[in-house]
Amino acid sequence: MIPKQTVNMTDVAQRSGVSIASVSRALRGRPGVSPATRARILSAARDLSYVVSPEASHLAGGATGRVGVVVPRVDAWFYSTMLAGIAGEFDTVGVDLVLCALPDATARHRFFESLPLRRKVDAVIVVSVPLTAREHTRLDQLGLPTVFVGGDHPDGNQPWVGVDDELAAQQAVGHLLRIGHRDIAMIQAGDREGTRWATDEARIRGFHRQLGDAGLTDPNVVTVEWGIDGGARGMEILLSRPLLPTAVFCHSDEIALGALRTLRKSGVSVPQQISVIGVDDHPAADLSELTTVAQPVREQGRIAAQQVLAQLDPEAPETAPTVTTLPTRLVIRGSTAPPR
Amino acid sequence: MIPKQTVNMTDVAQRSGVSIASVSRALRGRPGVSPATRARILSAARDLSYVVSPEASHLAGGATGRVGVVVPRVDAWFYSTMLAGIAGEFDTVGVDLVLCALPDATARHRFFESLPLRRKVDAVIVVSVPLTAREHTRLDQLGLPTVFVGGDHPDGNQPWVGVDDELAAQQAVGHLLRIGHRDIAMIQAGDREGTRWATDEARIRGFHRQLGDAGLTDPNVVTVEWGIDGGARGMEILLSRPLLPTAVFCHSDEIALGALRTLRKSGVSVPQQISVIGVDDHPAADLSELTTVAQPVREQGRIAAQQVLAQLDPEAPETAPTVTTLPTRLVIRGSTAPPR
Numbered sequence: 001m002i003p004k005q006t007v008n009m010t011d012v013a014q015r016s017g018v019s020i021a022s023v024s025r026a027l028r029g030r031p032g033v034s035p036a037t038r039a040r041i042l043s044a045a046r047d048l049s050y051v052v053s054p055e056a057s058h059l060a061g062g063a064t065g066r067v068g069v070v071v072p073r074v075d076a077w078f079y080s081t082m083l084a085g086i087a088g089e090f091d092t093v094g095v096d097l098v099l100c101a102l103p104d105a106t107a108r109h110r111f112f113e114s115l116p117l118r119r120k121v122d123a124v125i126v127v128s129v130p131l132t133a134r135e136h137t138r139l140d141q142l143g144l145p146t147v148f149v150g151g152d153h154p155d156g157n158q159p160w161v162g163v164d165d166e167l168a169a170q171q172a173v174g175h176l177l178r179i180g181h182r183d184i185a186m187i188q189a190g191d192r193e194g195t196r197w198a199t200d201e202a203r204i205r206g207f208h209r210q211l212g213d214a215g216l217t218d219p220n221v222v223t224v225e226w227g228i229d230g231g232a233r234g235m236e237i238l239l240s241r242p243l244l245p246t247a248v249f250c251h252s253d254e255i256a257l258g259a260l261r262t263l264r265k266s267g268v269s270v271p272q273q274i275s276v277i278g279v280d281d282h283p284a285a286d287l288s289e290l291t292t293v294a295q296p297v298r299e300q301g302r303i304a305a306q307q308v309l310a311q312l313d314p315e316a317p318e319t320a321p322t323v324t325t326l327p328t329r330l331v332i333r334g335s336t337a338p339p340r
Numbered sequence: 341m342i343p344k345q346t347v348n349m350t351d352v353a354q355r356s357g358v359s360i361a362s363v364s365r366a367l368r369g370r371p372g373v374s375p376a377t378r379a380r381i382l383s384a385a386r387d388l389s390y391v392v393s394p395e396a397s398h399l400a401g402g403a404t405g406r407v408g409v410v411v412p413r414v415d416a417w418f419y420s421t422m423l424a425g426i427a428g429e430f431d432t433v434g435v436d437l438v439l440c441a442l443p444d445a446t447a448r449h450r451f452f453e454s455l456p457l458r459r460k461v462d463a464v465i466v467v468s469v470p471l472t473a474r475e476h477t478r479l480d481q482l483g484l485p486t487v488f489v490g491g492d493h494p495d496g497n498q499p500w501v502g503v504d505d506e507l508a509a510q511q512a513v514g515h516l517l518r519i520g521h522r523d524i525a526m527i528q529a530g531d532r533e534g535t536r537w538a539t540d541e542a543r544i545r546g547f548h549r550q551l552g553d554a555g556l557t558d559p560n561v562v563t564v565e566w567g568i569d570g571g572a573r574g575m576e577i578l579l580s581r582p583l584l585p586t587a588v589f590c591h592s593d594e595i596a597l598g599a600l601r602t603l604r605k606s607g608v609s610v611p612q613q614i615s616v617i618g619v620d621d622h623p624a625a626d627l628s629e630l631t632t633v634a635q636p637v638r639e640q641g642r643i644a645a646q647q648v649l650a651q652l653d654p655e656a657p658e659t660a661p662t663v664t665t666l667p668t669r670l671v672i673r674g675s676t677a678p679p680r
Contacts, residue, residue: 006672012472027367066438076636081418087414087441094456097439101427112387117435228623248631257627283568284624287597 008072016044017085042094054293066096067308068121068192070129073103076227077254077282078297082127082149085301093309104127106192122157122310123166123291125149127301130195149304152198153323156180161304161324165199165279169249171205171276171293175330176247180338181275183219184211185245187234200226220245221239224255231258239266246339247275253282253292260288260335271337276296281331289334290323296326341558356384382434406436406448408461410469412576413443416567417594417622422467422489433649442469445533450603452478454645465489467641470535485651489644492538493663499651501644501664503635505539505619508668509546509589510632512617515670516587517554520678521615524551525560525585527574527595532565540566543619560585564595571598579606586679587615593622600628600675613667613675621671627637629674636666 013023019038051266062071067279069086083099090097098121102108123144128151131139139146150162164241176184184222186207189200199258202248211219222237224230231250238248239262264269270276278285281294311318351431353363354450362534366381371483383659409426421441430437437446438461442448451671452475457464463484468491469478479486490502516524526547529540562577570589579586590596596618610616618625621634641663 062565067347069439073418073424075421075424077415077417080423081415083420083439084413084415084441086445087439088443091441091447096460098438099427099439101424101425103428105658107431110431116436120436228627251553257624262628284627287568287601287624288627293408316640 007112008066011048012045013042015048016041018249031146038093062313063122064120065094066098066121067305067312068098068100068117068124069127070100070102070117070124071127072101072129073337074099074101075154078280081297082301082304086125086305089305089309091301095309105195108135115142117144118142122312123147125304125308127151127304128196128197128199130245145308147304147311148309149300150199157321159304159307159321161300161307161326162299163326163328164204165202166209168279168293168295169203171211171328171330172249173207173210173277175291175332175336176249176275176277177210179275179336181247182214182216183220183243183247183339184216184243185222185238185248187222187224187231187238187250187259189226189230189255190223191253200251207249217222227253228254228258228261231255232262233258235259235262239263239268244268244274247336248276250276250278253278253280253285253290256290256292256335258282261291270335272340275336275339277326277336285331286333291333291336292331293328294331295328342391350386351398352381352385354555355388356381360497360523361464397544403462404460405434406438406461407645407652408457409467410440410442410457410464410466412441412469414439418620419467421637421662422641422644425638426465426645427677429642429645429649435649445535448475455482456483458482462652463487465644467491467644468539470537485648487644487648487651489640490539493561497661499644499647499661499663501640501647501666503640503666503668505542506546506549508619508633508635509543510550511670512619513547513675514590515549515631515672516589516615516617517550519615519676521587522554522556523583523585523587524556525569525578525588527560527562527564527578527588527590527599529570529591529595530563531568533660542589547589564591566595568594568598569600571595572602573598574604575599578619579603579608584608584614587617587676590616590618593618593625594598594629595626596632596675597622597628598629600630610675612680615676615679619668619677623673626673631673631676633668634671642660 018041024040026038067090069083071083073079086099098117100117101110102111111205115138117317121144124142124146126146127149131152146158148158148160153160173184188204191197220238220241222234234255238245248259250259256276259276260270263274268274276290278290278292281292285292307322345355355362358381363381366378407430409423411423411679413419429439440451440455440457442451455478461484464482464486467485467489487499487501493500513524528544530539542559560578560581564574564575571594574595578585590599597617600610603614608614616630618630618632621632625632648661
């Protein structure tokens with residue numbers, strides 16, 4: 001068992017030269033303490049190995065010191081990078097991160113019906129989880145500050161951080177058009193369970209809008225499962241059709257990487273016979289010379305964490321919910337070239 | 341605010357046809373309830389949207405319902421895949437996962453000095469975090485059941501899950517020797533902060549042992565930072581030396597992928613001029629036709645989670661701490677071939 005803690009808040013207050021009330025506020029992540037003072041108090045608490053008891057804090061009317069982070073899955077570059085950004089911010093202020101992964105419809109259903117985070121966290125960050133109207137209502141019933149990252153844009157009453165996925169698709173297709181492509185296919189992501197993913201839908205809109213603006217209609221489109229294997233399968237389908245497009249827009253780098261694998265195995269040369277472009281700037285995109293539209297993922301996590309921490313600060317000025325749209329940018333590598 | 345919960349344990353007990361004591365045990369993850377009964381109780385609780393209050397549970401002498409998971413970082417394939425395995429197991433029994441990432445020496449120091457998980461979790465899983473003697477002592481002072489995954493093998497008093505990294509290196513080098521290589525270099529991972537990583541040290545031992553058994557000494561060795569860029573730099577160094585080896589063993593697939601990038605940019609053909617092999621079976625290894633030694637990462641996470649849950653069960657039979665070593669296996673792809 002842990003020996004009973006012999007250091008108390010008075011010791012921390014004395015060492016940091018502030019009132020006990022300030023120590024209490026700082027250690028519970030509450031407002032009313034300047035950043036410099038908070039840093040001094042946390043440093044003193046560390047020196048003394050003092051840890052505030054979350055239960056004591058709770059009973060005293062304080063916060064739990066925890067924030068829930070809900071992600072569709074953990075083991076994909078986008079989500080793990082996002083988590084790293086969030087975890088880094090939480091670490092600097094001593095907030096604990098409670099991780100909830102909802103990898104399938106069953107897990108999502110269980111999560112929204114039983115609301116396991118209820119009474120356990122002070123706030124929630126929801127990363128790219130597609131929400132039905134009922135799920136939105138259930139989240140509201142948590143009664144907790146919530147920040148959304150990516151995916152569905154909330155109705156304007158809640159903070160959101162993300163990129164403009166429609167614009168990202170337009171940037172990708174715009175690049176292909178500028179270098180001369182007219183026969184541009186799309187390998188788009190679809191969900192086996194029929195869940196609507198806002199990101200995919202936005203990228204589909206961007207693709208068709210950009211082609212439409214160029215007077216091009218009826219493009220070759222394939223829908224596959226998200227991921228490398230889906231992309232590989234999507235390209236197999238495109239190769240099986242009578243005419244090979246000169247370029248293909250893939251919904252994500254992972255889909256594009258799968259498509260490249262199929263092309264390599266089929267002996268189709270990139271970019272000579274077909275150009276391939278993705279979205280994300282996944283680390284493997286650089287390795288595979290994949291042209292892509294980069295989005296800042298870690299930064300989205302960082303900003304979401306900062307916003308949720310600001311919402312937990314009752315002394316922060318009351319402002320309208322913040323919608324933060326971060327820029328995406330075209331990264332040209334070797335997988336795209338003018339058509340022959 | 342959340343409306344006061346109107347459903348109570350009596351309702352759950354009635355619906356599931358068991359005693360209130362069983363409901364209490366099942367919902368707090370305590371023993372004494374059969375898996376079938378537990379499932380029925382959890383289902384009834386879900387149907388009624390009943391959530392046990394962790395604080396109430398704590399005050400009643402129960403557990404916090406949380407387990408801490410400590411990882412060096414989140415945004416790398418190995419750790420995010422491990423986390424997914426752990427999170428999946430925890431989700432099935434309703435245990436919350438508190439995530440602690442220790443990406444650098446500062447974060448590690450802060451973690452072990454202030455022990456932020458103290459009084460907040462029932463148990464801890466430590467994934468591949470290198471521990472000094474003092475850090476081991478501090479972990480012990482948490483007084484919590486702890487399961488280690490990968491990295492340092494504990495002294496036999498605590499459960500450990502992992503692979504035999506020395507053997508993995510021997511499998512990789514053995515493959516190169518069998519197909520005829522004699523001039524085999526190594527790109528090994530080293531830590532800028534001087535931290536000793538048990539995995540790296542084991543792979544170094546395996547490399548030298550396998551070469552020594554074949555009567556080969558003084559191999560060409562380069563030490564780089566872990567990761568793709570480190571691997572790219574390591575191969576640049578090898579290319580700058582007078583004689584190019586015929587094969588190179590890389591400490592991880594990410595190092596190997598970086599090495600392949602450098603070789604491609606330098607116009608050195610793989611496997612014709614040099615064979616490259618890694619360890620892990622990272623998803624990008626398949627994309628890059630990289631021969632590797634695969635390890636089951638998600639499975640390590642699953643088993644660690646199962647072991648920590650078993651340790652939280654006071655009715656589980658008292659047994660010696662379990663050391664689980666999972667097998668690694670050679671996966672031959674296009675990046676290795678006999679020397680010319």
